[in-house]
Amino acid sequence: MTPLQNLGRIDRRWLFLGMGILVLIPLLFPLHLPITPTATSIAFHRAIANVPDGSTVLMSCDYDPGTIPEMVPMTRTALRQLWEKHCKVVITVLWPGGPGLVDRVVAEVAAEYPDKKYGVDWVNLGYKPGNEAVMVLMGQGILTAFPYDYRGNATRSLPIMQRARDYADFPLLVSISAGYPGTKEWVQQVQARFHLPMVAGVTAVSVPEFYPYVQSGQLIGMLSGMAGAAEYEVLRKESGEASRGMDAQSLAHVFVALCIVLGNVVQRDVRRGDGS
Amino acid sequence: MKREVPLFLTAVIGTFMILSFFVPHQIVSVPAQFLQLTAVIVVACGYLLGGANVLRVNLVAIGRQEPGWLYKLLLVLSLLATVTIGAIEGPGFLDPGRRSRWIYDTLYSPMSATMFGLLAFFIASAAFRAFRVRTIEAMWLAAAALIVMIGRVPIGEALTRFLPVPLQLPVIQEWIMEVPQNAAKRAILMGAALGIMATGLRVILGIERAYLGGED
Numbered sequence: 001m002t003p004l005q006n007l008g009r010i011d012r013r014w015l016f017l018g019m020g021i022l023v024l025i026p027l028l029f030p031l032h033l034p035i036t037p038t039a040t041s042i043a044f045h046r047a048i049a050n051v052p053d054g055s056t057v058l059m060s061c062d063y064d065p066g067t068i069p070e071m072v073p074m075t076r077t078a079l080r081q082l083w084e085k086h087c088k089v090v091i092t093v094l095w096p097g098g099p100g101l102v103d104r105v106v107a108e109v110a111a112e113y114p115d116k117k118y119g120v121d122w123v124n125l126g127y128k129p130g131n132e133a134v135m136v137l138m139g140q141g142i143l144t145a146f147p148y149d150y151r152g153n154a155t156r157s158l159p160i161m162q163r164a165r166d167y168a169d170f171p172l173l174v175s176i177s178a179g180y181p182g183t184k185e186w187v188q189q190v191q192a193r194f195h196l197p198m199v200a201g202v203t204a205v206s207v208p209e210f211y212p213y214v215q216s217g218q219l220i221g222m223l224s225g226m227a228g229a230a231e232y233e234v235l236r237k238e239s240g241e242a243s244r245g246m247d248a249q250s251l252a253h254v255f256v257a258l259c260i261v262l263g264n265v266v267q268r269d270v271r272r273g274d275g276s
Numbered sequence: 277m278k279r280e281v282p283l284f285l286t287a288v289i290g291t292f293m294i295l296s297f298f299v300p301h302q303i304v305s306v307p308a309q310f311l312q313l314t315a316v317i318v319v320a321c322g323y324l325l326g327g328a329n330v331l332r333v334n335l336v337a338i339g340r341q342e343p344g345w346l347y348k349l350l351l352v353l354s355l356l357a358t359v360t361i362g363a364i365e366g367p368g369f370l371d372p373g374r375r376s377r378w379i380y381d382t383l384y385s386p387m388s389a390t391m392f393g394l395l396a397f398f399i400a401s402a403a404f405r406a407f408r409v410r411t412i413e414a415m416w417l418a419a420a421a422l423i424v425m426i427g428r429v430p431i432g433e434a435l436t437r438f439l440p441v442p443l444q445l446p447v448i449q450e451w452i453m454e455v456p457q458n459a460a461k462r463a464i465l466m467g468a469a470l471g472i473m474a475t476g477l478r479v480i481l482g483i484e485r486a487y488l489g490g491e492d
Contacts, residue, residue: 010404012401012405015401015404020397023396033429033430033431033434034430034434034437035430038446064388065384065385065386065388065389066388066392067392068385068389096323097388099370100370100380100385101380101385103370128316129316129319129320129322129323130315130316130319130320131319133312133315133316136312137309137316140308140309140312141309144309145316151371152367152368193297204428207453208453208461209461212462212465215458224428225428227430230430246430247430249429250429250430250431252400253425253426253429253431254426256400256425257422257425257426259400259401259403259404260404260407262404263403263408264407264408264409267408
């Protein structure tokens with residue numbers, strides 16, 4: 001048996017160990033690989049920069065703890081950019097596992113801006129079942145769809161909601177989404193129907209699905225996974241979790257690529273051996 | 277009547293919802309709003325049914341001591357404990373300091389993130405064992421996958437920075453994503469949209485009746 005054929009019978013736990021080491025090392029000792037923002041990330045940043053100062057923006061955080069490394073850095077950076085423009089932020093969550101996480105993330109960022117007050121500068125409307133039905137219902141009136149916020153306050157009584165009655169009151173929708181319901185449904189049900197300008201932050205695995213919407217102009221900008229979040233941090237001159245995670249992700253991608261190449265070389269050797 | 281009434285309701289409500297997309301007048305928008313609210317309530321009731329179904333399926337398996345019944349018991353106990361604690365704590369059950377919040381932060385959140393984190397390890401294993409290039413088409417697919425995989429992360433830029441711009445991996449991967457990938461994806465999206473429209477029409481017209489269950 002050749003060394004290559006031996007390699008083909010490698011215990012997969014060695015592969016797990018290799019992946020673990022390659023992810024761990026750059027997290028402990030950063031490589032500081034260069035991060036160059038792509039056109040879609042620049043467009044995302046520019047779309048928020050172009051929102052009139054002090055306006056009220058709708059932000060839908062449709063994810064749960066499974067996608068924290070990709071979604072949370074985007075959420076943090078977008079909130080910082082919006083609040084530095086003195087924008088008010090109305091937050092919705094259409095994933096049942098998400099409200100607790102999103103509320104914590106928003107509260108952490110809000111703590112960096114002591115002048116930002118709940119109910120005045122931001123509100124978390126929380127989770128509502130119904131997926132697309134909720135999106136369309138919000139078009140009839142945000143207060144109708146969400147009579148109470150995540151904390152149990154009557155939304156009618158909150159100052160921020162006095163200027164957020166329906167989609168026409170928002171200059172931009174920021175969709176941070178990890179799947180269904182998420183960006184695709186917001187485009188189909190809200191952007192196409194109510195013509196609300198929209199940007200999105202999506203998981204890397206779902207990026208191909210959204211390129212047609214970027215090219216058609218339905219998505220003004222897009223952040224693609226953790227790489228997009230890191231590019232956004234670079235554009236904002238922040239050193240956040242996504243930038244730190246990109247070294248680890250780079251090495252993990254190289255390892256997977258090597259596995260594909262090596263796996264095929266081994267297989268080819270095995271087939272040649274069988275043939276002879 | 278058991279079939280005619282649901283078919284009639286589906287046809288009327290389906291047509292009405294399509295109409296509400298194009299007609300913003302109150303005559304249409306107010307009933308449409310009522311129907312959308314109803315949909316939200318129906319979906320919420322679906323969660324109750326889902327929960328009841330999880331209990332039923334797992335309790336039966338536990339009673340028969342089927343393989344893995346201990347895990348099912350753990351699932352049922354966790355479900356009951358989470359729902360009970362949430363119900364006792366009432367509104368604001370996820371506020372800081374509440375028990376439900378503790379369950380969310382220390383159990384649900386890390387376990388959910390761990391499940392996703394494990395994917396990286398299994399992808400590496402699957403890439404080594406299963407991604408086989410046996411045809412020319414598979415070779416093109418593998419080449420595109422490798423370029424996109426490396427080109428989308430900073431190391432792709434670092435490795436090919438010395439090359440002319442059109443040959444740098446991030447530039448090539450961007451072209452792959454924007455041109456061939458986008459063309460294929462758009463075709464799939466259009467095909468799917470046409471299929472959804474056709475199915476919707478079949479449901480409204482009563483041709484497609486599978487959703488009613490039972491014999492057609």
